[in-house]
Amino acid sequence: xxxxxxxxxxxxxxxxxxxxxxxxxxxxxxxxxxxxxxxxxxxxxxxxxxxxxxxxxxxxxxxxxxxxxxxxxxxxxxxxxxxxxxxxxxxxxxxxxxxxxxxxxxxxxxxxxxxxxxxxxxxxxxxxxxxxxxxxxxxxxxxxxxxxxxxxxxxxxxxxxxxxxxxxxxxxxxxxxxxxxxxxxxxxxxxxxxxxxxxxxxxxxxxxxxxxxxxxxxxxxxxxxxxxxxxxxx
Numbered sequence: 524x525x526x527x528x529x530x531x532x533x534x535x536x537x538x539x540x541x542x543x544x545x546x547x548x549x550x551x552x553x554x555x556x557x558x559x560x561x562x563x564x565x566x567x568x569x570x571x572x573x574x575x576x577x578x579x580x581x582x583x584x585x586x587x588x589x590x591x592x593x594x595x596x597x598x599x600x601x602x603x604x605x606x607x608x609x610x611x612x613x614x615x616x617x618x619x620x621x622x623x624x625x626x627x628x629x630x631x632x633x634x635x636x637x638x639x640x641x642x643x644x645x646x647x648x649x650x651x652x653x654x655x656x657x658x659x660x661x662x663x664x665x666x667x668x669x670x671x672x673x674x675x676x677x678x679x680x681x682x683x684x685x686x687x688x689x690x691x692x693x694x695x696x697x698x699x700x701x702x703x704x705x706x707x708x709x710x711x712x713x714x715x716x717x718x719x720x721x722x723x724x725x726x727x728x729x730x731x732x733x734x735x736x737x738x739x740x741x742x743x744x745x746x747x748x749x750x751x752x753x754x755x756x757x
Contacts, residue, residue: 527561527562527563528560528561528562528563528669528670528687528688528689529560529561530558530559530560530561530687530689530694530696530744531558531559531561531598532556532557532558532744533556533557533558533559533594533595533597533598534554534555534556534589534594535555535556535557535570535571535572535573535588535589535591535594535620536554536555536572536573536586536587536588536589537552537553537554537555537586537587538552538553538555538573538584538585538586538587538616539551539552539553539584539585539586540552540553540584541583541584553747553748554747554748554749555572555573555586555616555746555747556570556744556745556746556747556748556749557569557570557571557572557591557594557620557746558570558685558696558744559595559598559600560670560685560687560696562667562669562670564606564667564668565605565606565607566600566604566605566606566607567605567606567607567608567609567666567667567670567685568595568605568607568608568609568624569609569610569611569685569696569698570609570610570611570617570618570698570746571591571608571610571617571618571619571620571621571623571624572588572589572591572594572616572617572619572620573586573588573615573616573619574615574616574618574619574620574621574622574646574649575615575619575646575648575649576615576646577646580615584616586616588619591619591620591623592623602623602624605624605627606627607627607628607629607630607666608621608624608627608628608629608630609629609630609631609666609672609683609685610629610630610631610635611675611682611683611684611685611696611697611698611699611700611746612635612678612679612681612682612683612698612699613631613635613636613638613639613644613645613649613650613679613681614644614645614679615645615646615649617698617699617746618645618649618650619649621649621650621652621655622648622649622652622653622654622655625652625653625654625655625656626654626656627656628656628657628658629655629656629657629658630657630658630660630664630666630672631657631658631659631660631681631683632659632660632661632662632674632681632682632683633659633660633661633681634680634681635679635680635681635682635683636650636657636659636681637681638679638680638681644679660672660683662674663734669687669688669689670685670686670687670688671685671686671688672684672685672686673685673686673731673734673735674731675697675698675700675729675731675735676731677700677729678698678699678700682698682699682700683698684696684697684698684700684735685698686735686738686740688738689741691741692739692740692741692742693738693739693740693741694740694741694742694743694744695735695738695740695742695743695744696744697735697743697744697745697746698745698746699745699746699747700729700731701745702745702747702748703745703747703748703750704743704745704748704750704751704752705750707743707745707752708752709726710726710728710729710732711728711732711736711752713725713726713727713728714728714732714733714736740752740754741753741754
């Protein structure tokens with residue numbers, strides 16, 4: 524069955540992160556990436572792109588959007604073909620296309636949906652729109668054979684990632700669990716050093732990293748980084 528699972532990246536545009544948020548002297552342009560998982564049971568769409576925002580947010584991030592129907596069309600897929608939506612979290616740059624998929628189940632951690640509905644987290648019209656259909660999760664869940672949602676809190680309390688088991692190894696769709704592949708690599712090495720018994724001080728790493736690495740991932744993909752993490756050979 525694993526041979527039947529295909530993962531395809533979708534380019535849904537980009538935004539400009541201001542210098543005040545980059546930790547450096549210059550702004551940074553970041554991609555907005557979604558992923559289409561083709562399974563024998565149907566299609567899972569992991570994230571849906573940049574949603575409409577208020578003028579202040581538009582001026583702050585200067586987003587450039589690629590329409591979700593266009594990105595799906597380039598992959599030979601229509602909106603109506605999507606069986607399930609999984610958002611890593613509900614910030615506007617990850618759930619923006621959800622209203623176009625009204626009626627499709629949206630799988631989300633219950634704490635994330637509660638936070639989104641509590642205000643100040645995202646734009647409410649991207650959360651509770653006509654036809655919105657949520658399946659709230661509380662922890663790790665296998666949604667289809669070989670496709671498992673794993674909580675990866677940090678960026679938000681309800682952030683989640685997707686582990687996809689393929690014949691050539693597991694692919695982790697990490698969303699914004701880490702902003703960049705280099706950050707994932709740093710955490711991976713910090714964990715390795717801790718397990719090797721290297722004397723402190725050592726940098727901390729996210730506690731859920733143990734669970735992600737239980738899958739022995741061959742590739743880890745991100746929402747705002749085109750780089751791919753792969754394990755070292757040997």
